[in-house]
Each structure stands twice: as structure tokens, then as C-alpha cells.
Amino acid sequence: MGRSPCCEKEHTNKGAWTKEEDDRLVNYIKSHGEGCWRSLPKAAGLQRCGKSCRLRWINYLRPDLKRGNFTEEEDELIINLHSLLGNKWSLIAAKLPGRTDNEIKNYWNTHIKRKLLSRGIDPQTHRVLNSSTTIATPTANTIATTKIAVSNNYYNNDNKDSNNNNTFQLINIRGSTLHFGLGSNLEHEFSTSTRSTDAKLYCTTFPTIRTSNISEDHSNSSSVVTEEEGYKEINLELSISLPTSSKINSANHEIIMKNQEPQKYMTYQVFGTTTRVPVFTKGGSVCLCHNNLEFQNNGSQCNCYTPMTTTAAKVCNSGKLL
DNA sequence: AAGTCATGCAACCGCCTCATG
DNA sequence: TCATGAGGCGGTTGCATGACT
Missing domain, CATH: 1.10.10.60 (Homeodomain-like)
Known part of the structure; x- marks a missing residue:
């Protein structure tokens, strides 16, 4: 019935x-x-x-609806969020006060899709169309390979990204935690609040790096350590800080631009998707943690360690609604 | 001016999630 | 543990309007 x-x-x-x-x-x-x-x-x-x-x-x-055209900043935010969330329009709308999921969905289908295509970016995958950057064929220990790269248009051909330094083997996904296997010198390259010298990115790991001889789980995440032979394993919650980026008021989610026009754009790739963000003169960072898609002020790292579960993930430790 | 096509968007449909008893 | 139903979500439809021929 x-x-x-x-x-x-x-x-x-x-x-x-x-x-x-x-x-x-x-x-x-x-x-x-x-x-x-x-x-x-x-x-x-x-x-x-x-x-x-x-x-x-x-x-x-609803009285709190923001009518009118989307701003360039809203466009970029929607694109960035979509690259991370996919067609989760309600989640995207939650990050744009005054906009509804239906409105954003329509806007995506009528405007942004075309905008991305004109940039040569696939709107569904956010990858560069006809790009040679591909996810590596998984090996026995590897689910996928991802590459975090900074495009040359920002770093002015000073991009030292090499095949080795910024390529990670995604070993496993547990909850919201991503487990990557890396090459040698892992600690040197990625530890909490350590800045990756090559990519000029803040890469924050929670918890600390594990190797096969570390048995204690001193994390504040929900992950369970398993050993993948041949790999060191970390929980990587990635926070990419733009050395100079837009200043975002995370309290009310409004982008404060104050007549600033993006002078440059920075392109980064995570999990095979390409995202392009405007770079402004004020400091800040973009947190790409699964459970806290927020812009951070002052280049601070994300403080949201809440593991993503079906219900608890709706509010992270910092009290922000997701 | 009239007809046709393209576009944007409000609204609907059907499925899913989750709280509740 | 299961059934139920309200609320929510994403995909899709259909209409109004503008652009084009």
C-alpha cells in the first residue's frame, strides 16, 4: 500500500x-x-x-530573501562549493544567505554551467576539459591518486609542484576522513600548521601522521587506523590557505570586497577536480574540510574536527551550521 | 507583424530521511 | 524493530517572455 x-x-x-x-x-x-x-x-x-x-x-x-542578480563573488562561491559538494543545492544555499536552493540550482543550470564551459572547465567534474591531468589508475593499495597543484598563472611560473611532492595516494575513506599514503619525508611535508614550502599551501592534518609502528590513536577524529603495507597513513583534512585571498566574514557569510577586484586567480585541484578562486589582497584561507566549507579569517586554520556523520555533521565544533 | 525558437525560472513530482509512536 | 508521515531535497516540467527570422 x-x-x-x-x-x-x-x-x-x-x-x-x-x-x-x-x-x-x-x-x-x-x-x-x-x-x-x-x-x-x-x-x-x-x-x-x-x-x-x-x-x-x-x-x-520569505522576507529574508535576497532578490536580484548574483554577484561575481557569489558565482565563485557557488562554483567552489559545487566542486566540493556536487548538486547538493541545499548545502550550497546554506552558505549563501538570502539565496534558496531552487534559485541556485536554476542559476547553475542557466548561467554557471555556461560560464564554466567558456572557461574550458567541465561543470560537472570541475576538471579542465581535455586536460591531461587524470586520476591515476588505482593500484592494490590505492583507491585513487589526487594531486594538489597551484597553477602557474598565480605563482608566475614559480610552481614547484612536481610529480612527487604533491601527489598523494588516496588509500581509504572513513567517514569524513581521508587517508593518504605518501612518499618519504612525510612529516616534513605535512604536519599540523606546517606550511608546504613547495605548493605554498597550508596543509593541516588531523590527527598526526601515522606510520605502521605507531599504534596509539591520539586523534580527535573518529578514524580507525589500519595499516596499508608500503604506505604511511595520515588523516588529512586539508585546509588550503591562499597567501593573499579574499577577506570573508565567516560570521555572516558575507564577502567583504570593498571595491577590491580580483587581480589574479588561483587554481587548485583536489581529488581530480579543478577549482579556480579569485585572489585578493587581504589575507584569508579557504577551508576544504569535508565538514566545514568555510572561509577563514586571518589565514587561520580550520578548527572544525567534527567527524561527518549523518546527523552530527550538521553542526561542527565551532558552532557553525553546515 | 506574426511565427518560431531559446531561455529563465517558478512550481511540481517523486523519492529520501528522520522523528515519532 | 518497524511502520508511519511530515518535511526536505533534487530532478524535471511547463509557462512566460524575449530574441530572432
Whole structure:
């Protein structure tokens, strides 16, 4: 037996909302608040499905909606978030106050897709079209290879990224924790708050690097150590700090540009996807942790260590809603 | 001016998640 | 543990409008 319908379809209006319907809905929610969408239409005197009311309110009538064109900064933020989250429009919308998931989804499909294609970037994979950069064929110990690279257009041909220094073998994924096997000199290249000299990236690892002879789990993450022969293993929660980047107010999520125009762009690649971000003159960093897609002020590293679980991940340690 | 096509976006549909009993 | 249902989400549709011929 199927689920009972959410409303009596034969008695509900469909299609565009009238001004009168909008007024009724707004007035009702102003008086009674949101919620109980199933019973709302009847209580508000609307011949609409509860879902339809909810959608109309969330996507159009809510007073905190930001109408109007998307800014260039919002574009870049959406692109960056999409490269990390995929079509998780609600999660992306959560990072853009005043924008709805539906709005962002439509905007993506009508504008940003084309914008990325014009840049030569595949909008779905965020990889450079016809790029020679590919994920390496997995080996027995390797799920995939990823490469963190900084494009030459920012580092002015001073990119020392080599095949060895910034290429990691992704061994395993446990929860939100990525386990990479690296070559030698692991500690030198990546430790908490240590700046990678070659890539000029802040790479922060939680917990500290493990090798096969370290048995104690002194992490504050949920990972369980297993040994993959031939690899050192780390939990890598990656925070890439832009040496000079946009200043982002993480408290209200608004990008404060103050007439700054991006002078350069920095391209980075994570897990085979390419992301391009504008680089401004003020300091800051972009945290790419799975559970905290936030811009950080002052180049600080991300403090969110909350393991991603189905429910707990919605709020990280720093109290930010995800 | 009329017809056709392309585009943008509001709205719908059906499935999924999760809280609750 | 399971069933149920409300709320939420992403994909898709269809209409209004503008551009083009």
C-alpha cells in the first residue's frame, strides 16, 4: 500500500500563485509561524497542497530573501562549493544567505554551467576539459591518486609542484576522513600548521601522521587506523590557505570586497577536480574540510574536527551550521 | 507583424530521511 | 524493530517572455 497523498489533489489549486494566495500565506505565517505544512493550507484558507505552500514561502515569500542578480563573488562561491559538494543545492544555499536552493540550482543550470564551459572547465567534474591531468589508475593499495597543484598563472611560473611532492595516494575513506599514503619525508611535508614550502599551501592534518609502528590513536577524529603495507597513513583534512585571498566574514557569510577586484586567480585541484578562486589582497584561507566549507579569517586554520556523520555533521565544533 | 525558437525560472513530482509512536 | 508521515531535497516540467527570422 502506498503512502497517502499529502493533500486532496482534486481540491487544490496548481500553477502560479495569485497575489491573494500569497497574502493569505504570508499573513498566516506571520501570525502562526512556519511549520505544520500539511495543516497550514486549510488553516490559512488556501486551496493548495502543503508542500506547495512550503515551497512558495521558502523560495519566494520569505522576507529574508535576497532578490536580484548574483554577484561575481557569489558565482565563485557557488562554483567552489559545487566542486566540493556536487548538486547538493541545499548545502550550497546554506552558505549563501538570502539565496534558496531552487534559485541556485536554476542559476547553475542557466548561467554557471555556461560560464564554466567558456572557461574550458567541465561543470560537472570541475576538471579542465581535455586536460591531461587524470586520476591515476588505482593500484592494490590505492583507491585513487589526487594531486594538489597551484597553477602557474598565480605563482608566475614559480610552481614547484612536481610529480612527487604533491601527489598523494588516496588509500581509504572513513567517514569524513581521508587517508593518504605518501612518499618519504612525510612529516616534513605535512604536519599540523606546517606550511608546504613547495605548493605554498597550508596543509593541516588531523590527527598526526601515522606510520605502521605507531599504534596509539591520539586523534580527535573518529578514524580507525589500519595499516596499508608500503604506505604511511595520515588523516588529512586539508585546509588550503591562499597567501593573499579574499577577506570573508565567516560570521555572516558575507564577502567583504570593498571595491577590491580580483587581480589574479588561483587554481587548485583536489581529488581530480579543478577549482579556480579569485585572489585578493587581504589575507584569508579557504577551508576544504569535508565538514566545514568555510572561509577563514586571518589565514587561520580550520578548527572544525567534527567527524561527518549523518546527523552530527550538521553542526561542527565551532558552532557553525553546515 | 506574426511565427518560431531559446531561455529563465517558478512550481511540481517523486523519492529520501528522520522523528515519532 | 518497524511502520508511519511530515518535511526536505533534487530532478524535471511547463509557462512566460524575449530574441530572432
